[in-house]
Amino acid sequence: MSKTTGIDLQSSTWHPFNSQKVLSHGERMEAIVGEQYLPPVVLNLDVSGKCQYKCPHCHHRRLQVKSKLMPDLPKRLVHTLPYFLRTWKQNGHGVKGCCIVGSQGDALLYPYLPKLLQDLHFEGVQVGLVSNGYGFTDQLLNHTAFYSLFTGFSMDAGTKAGYERVKGCPEGAWKKVLKNIESLTSIIRNNNLRNDVGWKILILSDTYKEIYESCKIAKDLGCRYVQIRPADLPLTQLEEIKIPSVMESIQKAIDELEEEGVFEIVGIRHKFQPNLTRILPSYCYLTPLTVTVTSDGKAYPCVDRRCDEDTLLADCSENGWVSLKEVWGSSQHLNIIHNVINCKGKGPSCSIRCSNYGYDKFFLNYFVQDNVDRNMI
Ligand code: SF4
Numbered sequence: 145m146s147k148t149t150g151i152d153l154q155s156s157t158w159h160p161f162n163s164q165k166v167l168s169h170g171e172r173m174e175a176i177v178g179e180q181y182l183p184p185v186v187l188n189l190d191v192s193g194k195c196q197y198k199c200p201h202c203h204h205r206r207l208q209v210k211s212k213l214m215p216d217l218p219k220r221l222v223h224t225l226p227y228f229l230r231t232w233k234q235n236g237h238g239v240k241g242c243c244i245v246g247s248q249g250d251a252l253l254y255p256y257l258p259k260l261l262q263d264l265h266f267e268g269v270q271v272g273l274v275s276n277g278y279g280f281t282d283q284l285l286n287h288t289a290f291y292s293l294f295t296g297f298s299m300d301a302g303t304k305a306g307y308e309r310v311k312g313c314p315e316g317a318w319k320k321v322l323k324n325i326e327s328l329t330s331i332i333r334n335n336n337l338r339n340d341v342g343w344k345i346l347i348l349s350d351t352y353k354e355i356y357e358s359c360k361i362a363k364d365l366g367c368r369y370v371q372i373r374p375a376d377l378p379l380t381q382l383e384e385i386k387i388p389s390v391m392e393s394i395q396k397a398i399d400e401l402e403e404e405g406v407f408e409i410v411g412i413r414h415k416f417q418p419n420l421t422r423i424l425p426s427y428c429y430l431t432p433l434t435v436t437v438t439s440d441g442k443a444y445p446c447v448d449r450r451c452d453e454d455t456l457l458a459d460c461s462e463n464g465w466v467s468l469k470e471v472w473g474s475s476q477h478l479n480i481i482h483n484v485i486n487c488k489g490k491g492p493s494c495s496i497r498c499s500n501y502g503y504d505k506f507f508l509n510y511f512v513q514d515n516v517d518r519n520m521i
């Protein structure tokens with residue numbers, strides 16, 4: 145059997161969902177393997193505890209991570225974050241990005257979001273913002289266009305009826321969100337800004353038949369990417385999804401709609417089994433490349449296991465960001481990674497999907513076993 149001896153430099157693999165990007169942080173990966181953690185590349189941040197929607201899959205996820213209603217991120221923490229991220233450095237490595245996401249609430253409802261976007265930008269921290277897209281104001285649209293690298297809209301449907309079924313959203317939300325996306329891509333286009341607007345689709349039993357339509361609308365509205373991925377669903381709901389039909393719709397959308405460099409449809413199939421259930425790595429090395437802070441000011445190593453108190457790294461609500469810096473790379477942190485997350489070396493047994501599956505292979509093959517003879521260029 146022949147082996148692949150290279151990657152096709154012409155093919156369209158150069159997009160933000162390509163897991164190979166982790167190799168650009170090789171020095172930090174090597175440090176993790178040597179148990180000398182450098183600052184994380186990215187801080188994932190939940191800012192809001194409120195949401196106007198009631199998505200059933202969100203509720204299911206909350207049950208899985210046993211999370212509760214959250215407060216908004218305290219004012220003191222948000223105002224000190226940009227400076228903290230710029231100055232948290234070790235051996236020339238610092239925090240590069242901040243991904244403002246919605247897990248327990250929607251980021252657009254957070255009153256200090258416009259200032260946060262601006263301050264992070266001017267402190268040299270790249271920003272990703274993911275939301276349901278409903279709460280955009282004119283000011284937020286402008287700040288997002290100018291100060292974010294990536295803006296994701298969680299859409300999950302391709303029709304008004306489907307959207308209302310899977311979102312539990314206010315009346316008129318579908319139309320309002322589509323208008324917001326169009327306004328954002330117009331500001332980006334009119335100002336020659338980089339367009340990384342992403343339309344995100346979770347494969348759900350209620351709307352998987354709308355995937356093609358969803359991609360078509362995303363393209364019409366000027367989005368740069370559609371990202372399609374499985375959701376954390378109860379098994380009974382997962383079994384209602386006809387996977388061959390999902391794959392057919394995605395292929396049709398790729399064949400008919402994609403334009404390289406303009407509009408691309410990407411998935412993360414390598415992170416899931418063919419039946420859309422999750423895969424866990426045999427050892428989880430990745431987490432010290434990221435850190436996740438929930439809106440109550442608590443810091444956790446893994447974005448998927450946020451709110452899992454067994455993995456709690458620090459509570460910054462009392463003493464500020466210094467609590468996170470102090471625990472980073474400490475014996476307490478190593479203990480959480482090795483003994484809690486990796487079950488005393490046996491490997492992880494996380495009960496939730498693993499957004500980071502696949503990165504472990506780069507750790508193993510490049511930095512633990514060096515199966516590629518990486519210094520023999
Ligand atoms: S929009 Fe996001 S935060 Fe709000 S209910 Fe849905 S999944 Fe949860």
Ligand code: SF4
Nearest residue numbers: 428446492494498500
């Ligand atoms: S879900 Fe588990 S295995 Fe995956 S990155 Fe998080 S802690 Fe590691």
